[in-house]
Amino acid sequence: MRAAGLIFSNIHDASIPELTARRTMASIPFGGRYRLIDFALSNMVNSGITKVGVITHYNYQSLLDHIGNGKDWDLARRNGGIKILPPFITAYDNAVAGKVYSTRLEALMGVMNFINRCNEEVLVLSDCDVICNVDLSLVIEQHEKNHADITLISATVDTAEQELDAKAQVPVFDETGRLIDIGVYSGQAGEVEICSDILVVRRTYLQRVVTEAMSHGLTSFYRDVIYRNLGRDRFFVARYDGFFARVNSIESYFRCSMRLLDRKSRVNLFYRRNQPIYTKVRNSAPTRYLPDASVKNSLIADGCVIEGKVENSILFRGVHVGKGTVVKNSILMQDTFTGENVRLGCVITDKDVVIKNDRELCGHETLPFYIGKGMTV
Amino acid sequence: MFKKKECVAMLLAGGQGSRLSVLTTKTAKPAVTFGGKYRIIDFPLSNCANSGIDTVGVLTQYQPLVLNEYIGTGLPWDLDRNYGGVKILPPYQGKKGADWYKGTANAIYQNLQFIERYDPDYVLILSGDHIYRMNYAEMLNFHKASGAACTIAVIEVPLKEASRFGILTTDEAGQIIRFTEKPKHPDSTKASMGIYIFNRKELAKYLIADAEDPKSANDFGKNIIPAMLAAGEKMMAYTFEGYWKDVGTIDSLWEANMDLLGEHPPLQLGDKSWRILSRHENAPPQIIGPEGVVENSSVTEGCAIYGTVKNSVLGENVQVLEGATVIDSVLMGDCVIGEGAVVEYSILDRDVEIGAGARIGKARDIAKGIAVIGEGTVIDAGAVVADGAILPQ
Numbered sequence: 001m002r003a004a005g006l007i008f009s010n011i012h013d014a015s016i017p018e019l020t021a022r023r024t025m026a027s028i029p030f031g032g033r034y035r036l037i038d039f040a041l042s043n044m045v046n047s048g049i050t051k052v053g054v055i056t057h058y059n060y061q062s063l064l065d066h067i068g069n070g071k072d073w074d075l076a077r078r079n080g081g082i083k084i085l086p087p088f089i090t091a092y093d094n095a096v097a098g099k100v101y102s103t104r105l106e107a108l109m110g111v112m113n114f115i116n117r118c119n120e121e122v123l124v125l126s127d128c129d130v131i132c133n134v135d136l137s138l139v140i141e142q143h144e145k146n147h148a149d150i151t152l153i154s155a156t157v158d159t160a161e162q163e164l165d166a167k168a169q170v171p172v173f174d175e176t177g178r179l180i181d182i183g184v185y186s187g188q189a190g191e192v193e194i195c196s197d198i199l200v201v202r203r204t205y206l207q208r209v210v211t212e213a214m215s216h217g218l219t220s221f222y223r224d225v226i227y228r229n230l231g232r233d234r235f236f237v238a239r240y241d242g243f244f245a246r247v248n249s250i251e252s253y254f255r256c257s258m259r260l261l262d263r264k265s266r267v268n269l270f271y272r273r274n275q276p277i278y279t280k281v282r283n284s285a286p287t288r289y290l291p292d293a294s295v296k297n298s299l300i301a302d303g304c305v306i307e308g309k310v311e312n313s314i315l316f317r318g319v320h321v322g323k324g325t326v327v328k329n330s331i332l333m334q335d336t337f338t339g340e341n342v343r344l345g346c347v348i349t350d351k352d353v354v355i356k357n358d359r360e361l362c363g364h365e366t367l368p369f370y371i372g373k374g375m376t377v
Numbered sequence: 378m379f380k381k382k383e384c385v386a387m388l389l390a391g392g393q394g395s396r397l398s399v400l401t402t403k404t405a406k407p408a409v410t411f412g413g414k415y416r417i418i419d420f421p422l423s424n425c426a427n428s429g430i431d432t433v434g435v436l437t438q439y440q441p442l443v444l445n446e447y448i449g450t451g452l453p454w455d456l457d458r459n460y461g462g463v464k465i466l467p468p469y470q471g472k473k474g475a476d477w478y479k480g481t482a483n484a485i486y487q488n489l490q491f492i493e494r495y496d497p498d499y500v501l502i503l504s505g506d507h508i509y510r511m512n513y514a515e516m517l518n519f520h521k522a523s524g525a526a527c528t529i530a531v532i533e534v535p536l537k538e539a540s541r542f543g544i545l546t547t548d549e550a551g552q553i554i555r556f557t558e559k560p561k562h563p564d565s566t567k568a569s570m571g572i573y574i575f576n577r578k579e580l581a582k583y584l585i586a587d588a589e590d591p592k593s594a595n596d597f598g599k600n601i602i603p604a605m606l607a608a609g610e611k612m613m614a615y616t617f618e619g620y621w622k623d624v625g626t627i628d629s630l631w632e633a634n635m636d637l638l639g640e641h642p643p644l645q646l647g648d649k650s651w652r653i654l655s656r657h658e659n660a661p662p663q664i665i666g667p668e669g670v671v672e673n674s675s676v677t678e679g680c681a682i683y684g685t686v687k688n689s690v691l692g693e694n695v696q697v698l699e700g701a702t703v704i705d706s707v708l709m710g711d712c713v714i715g716e717g718a719v720v721e722y723s724i725l726d727r728d729v730e731i732g733a734g735a736r737i738g739k740a741r742d743i744a745k746g747i748a749v750i751g752e753g754t755v756i757d758a759g760a761v762v763a764d765g766a767i768l769p770q
Contacts, residue, residue, distance in 0.1 A: 032661070033678075040390075191735070283655070285646035287645070288638070288674075289672060290639075293671065293673075295665040295669065295671055296667055297665065297667040300663050300664075301663075301678070302414070302663075308734075
């Protein structure tokens with residue numbers, strides 16, 4: 001495989017401030033035992049990519065903890081493997097020197113060293129706000145066949161499941177898949193095809209346009225590279241039709257998570273043949289269900305102890321559900337502890353939250369009640 | 378260059394474990410699945426890692442494939458080290474000929490070279506048959522303080538069961554005066570746990586002497602320990618208190634699994650102060666379906682429960698489909714229980730597929746015994762497997 005990967009770990013942090021207060025977008029916990037970056041990394045690894053750069057910005061300690069040496073994704077390599085690329089503020093020209101990057105294009109300028117050292121012909125660029133399981137090797141094949149400069153991956157979403165805002169980009173392309181225009185989502189309901197922010201790019205093309213943009217003082221990848229060169233350079237669209245979710249608010253985080261309780265969605269995301277989703281291994285014991293436990297329609301990670309009742313919920317590793325406690329429609333992150341006779345509905349607890357006996361907390365699907373990391377209620 | 382190690386552990390993992398019947402057809406006993414996501418060997422390996430013993434030789438012989446793959450570089454136990462770490466030691470061809478490991482003592486004898494590379498003062502001998510959590514460092518401290526040539530870990534057993542074990546008789550100071558293998562009329566309740574610490578020099582001396590004796594069975598319990606006692610070496614008994622279970626039989630394996638259940642299980646694997654480490658498969662979290670029922674059970678990653686599970690231990694990626702029922706059973710992993718099937722008082726090895734509507738075993742009855750289904754067996758839809766049956770025959 002002649003491709004390397006680049007992951008932007010922070011780029012959409014601002015859209016979900018609750019969960020990114022102490023971590024990057026990439027390290028937001030998701031689906032019981034994953035972090036959002038696991039999907040981008042697994043997609044790359046399953047496509048045979050063995051060199052991945054992770055562009056970080058700030059708050060990336062939790063991300064470093066999660067990735068470790070990359071072994072869990074089989075990316076602890078002598079050649080290639082995973083490389084964390086922290087901000088490198090003195091390396092590029094005066095226009096941006098002295099401050100950390102703020103756009104995708106500036107971030108790319110900051111990692112030109114990494115890109116220049118790649119000898120892979122193709123780079124896959126991915127953000128961390130999307131949850132999908134896509135076979136990139138097919139996209140790369142198509143990209144090479146088209147002699148494309150950039151291939152954008154598009155996904156079809158149902159507005160009933162996935163909220164879209166005005167930032168969602170809608171690709172317009174001809175029957176050969178050649179990109180004609182990128183529109184903006186205009187509010188229609190039903191199925192909409194949107195850009196996924198996963199791009200396959202020819203390395204030499206990327207080097208050229210980023211260098212040009214640097215010398216012209218340009219800042220936006222979409223505006224200054226893609227729009228400006230539409231119709232002139234070879235941009236194509238590859239369609240992905242599996243499970244796709246984008247997290248762009250705490251509410252959409254809640255809804256994306258709950259989609260995993262649907263059997264079809266879950267199978268589509270986690271059980272694609274030869275495309276497992278990898279994550280960091282934590283040595284948790286199996287989950288224990290006590291004699292009075294009652295669990296329905298829930299996704300539960302290892303290391304939990306369940307004495308009470310759980311319905312339509314997602315429990316991360318090491319969660320304790322006390323006696324007489326009822327957890328409904330909630331997401332309890334790692335090591336959340338609930339005492340006895342607690343009632344939770346539409347609640348999201350971050351890591352290490354303690355909920356004492358007899359507490360009742362309730363949010364709503366449209367406004368889940370979020371409890372920050374390490375809080376005691 | 379090898380750095381000196383104070384203590385090297387040698388883990389005897391070559392036994393067939395024939396009393397585990399079809400469960401050890403394709404795997405050595407130490408690699409048999411336990412508690413959903415562990416294998417028996419995780420216990421001694423984790424004990425080593427937690428006790429600060431970072432050099433472990435694993436002696437393999439019988440069906441080593443699964444075991445070799447499982448141990449790999451030793452990373453899950455933090456035993457992937459530049460110096461030491463875990464090393465697999467199969468029988469090998471030497472200059473004077475090639476031999477299988479003839480007995481436990483012979484296996485160590487053939488690997489004296491391995492031990493000597495680390496120049497240890499002490500050698501810890503372990504076996505891969507037991508479920509327990511033990512701090513070997515404390516036993517080593519006891520051994521050093523006592524000045525003995527050999528220390529044997531013992532556990533108190535009920536007098537009526539004592540004749541199943543190797544029994545040690547000691548004086549008040551804990552010094553061993555007699556060792557009897559499976560005595561008819563035991564005079565002590567101190568059972569050997571098969572865990573020994575030897576001074577390396579003495580161990581080498583007795584192993585070499587033993588190897589030269591053609592009549593010897595080359596076994597620690599039968600030959601080495603009696604020889605050392607006869608020669609008047611100082612040998613101590615180290616009493617261990619805590620959970621310890623020999624899982625060498627179908628019944629005891631089932632019981633030990635059941636010890637993980639209940640409100641206050643005798644064996645708590647979630648105890649973070651002494652983690653049992655294992656090589657994890659990468660599987661999504663478990664799902665309990667809208668109609669699923671799970672009571673008093675241990676369930677692990679990758680499981681999908683759409684039916685009913687009670688008083689059972691489920692390994693990775695077990696699917697219990699709609700209307701299926703699993704009661705009082707151990708399902709080791711990757712099993713599929715078809716719609717409407719019933720599994721009761723049974724042990725299912727990995728990759729067992731139970732067809733829709735099939736019935737395996739009957740309600741728990743100790744006299745009738747546990748139904749055991751071997752690895753990769755497929756049971757047809759609607760079939761009936763009697764209680765206590767063992768498949769494939």
